[in-house]
Amino acid sequence: DAKTTQPTSMDCAEGRAANLPCNHSTISGNEYVYWYRQIHSQGPQYIIHGLKNNETNEMASLIITEDRKSSTLILPHATLRDTAVYYCIVRFTQGGSEKLVFGKGTKLTVNP
Amino acid sequence: GAGVSQTPSNKVTEKGKYVELRCDPISGHTALYWYRQSLGQGPEFLIYFQGTGAADDSGLPNDRFFAVRPEGSVSTLKIQRTERGDSAVYLCASSSPSGTYNEQFFGPGTRLTVL
Numbered sequence: 001d002a003k004t005t006q007p008t009s010m011d012c013a014e015g016r017a018a019n020l021p022c023n024h025s026t027i028s029g030n031e032y033v034y035w036y037r038q039i040h041s042q043g044p045q046y047i048i049h050g051l052k053n054n055e056t057n058e059m060a061s062l063i064i065t066e067d068r069k070s071s072t073l074i075l076p077h078a079t080l081r082d083t084a085v086y087y088c089i090v091r092f093t094q095g096g097s098e099k100l101v102f103g104k105g106t107k108l109t110v111n112p
Numbered sequence: 113g114a115g116v117s118q119t120p121s122n123k124v125t126e127k128g129k130y131v132e133l134r135c136d137p138i139s140g141h142t143a144l145y146w147y148r149q150s151l152g153q154g155p156e157f158l159i160y161f162q163g164t165g166a167a168d169d170s171g172l173p174n175d176r177f178f179a180v181r182p183e184g185s186v187s188t189l190k191i192q193r194t195e196r197g198d199s200a201v202y203l204c205a206s207s208s209p210s211g212t213y214n215e216q217f218f219g220p221g222t223r224l225t226v227l
Contacts, residue, residue, distance in 0.1 A: 041220075042218075042220060043116070043203050043218025043219050043220055043221055044155065044203075044205075044216075045218070046215040046216065046217075085154075087154055098160075099145065099157040099160055099168060099171070100145075100155070100157065100216060101157065102147075102154030102155045102156070103154055104152070104153060104154055105154055
């Protein structure tokens with residue numbers, strides 16, 4: 001699985017958009033970008049994933065650059081409950097069952 | 113519906129002892145994963161089951177670690193001769209391969225402390 005690079009930490013004001021970047025310059029054509037988050041003392045939680053098109057669901061939006069070497073997770077209106085560690089993961093399968101390879105992620109702090 | 117549950121939530125043991133950690137996956141999920149998370153790090157893969165069989169055990173650090181899933185549902189992670197370095201949060205996740213997103217659903221973890 002391709003390696004990802006994320007900032008160690010970020011801050012965001014409550015109610016504003018949180019934009020979390022991820023670099024995955026070695027991603028291959030059949031690898032997907034997945035985002036999970038982990039709120040303190042809980043297990044990780046799936047947020048969203050994509051291959052090459054931008055994706056949106058009830059939690060977030062995922063913007064993937066045309067060359068697929070980087071992506072941005074957008075939380076449109078961050079709340080205090082969005083404070084968590086966010087993990088960007090690339091993996092080659094969508095439908096199969098494969099392990100997730102986590103990095104250290106980005107610790108997002110949403111401030112009142 | 114019920115999510116992934118793990119017991120115990122906390123386990124304190126002494127160096128050299130044997131421990132068992134239990135995971136109850138979401139009903140109907142055929143895939144089950146174990147991860148280990150040390151302080152300040154992301155979760156680290158240990159082993160993956162598809163049904164009753166271990167499809168990938170490449171993450172088990174050594175032969176002191178063993179996991180079973182005899183009936184394709186509940187799984188037990190077993191650690192023999194525990195060492196202080198085994199202290200971590202052990203996370204279990206399950207997924208349905210037929211699901212569109214292959215989303216892994218995680219339990220709250222078992223915090224293992226080896227004194």
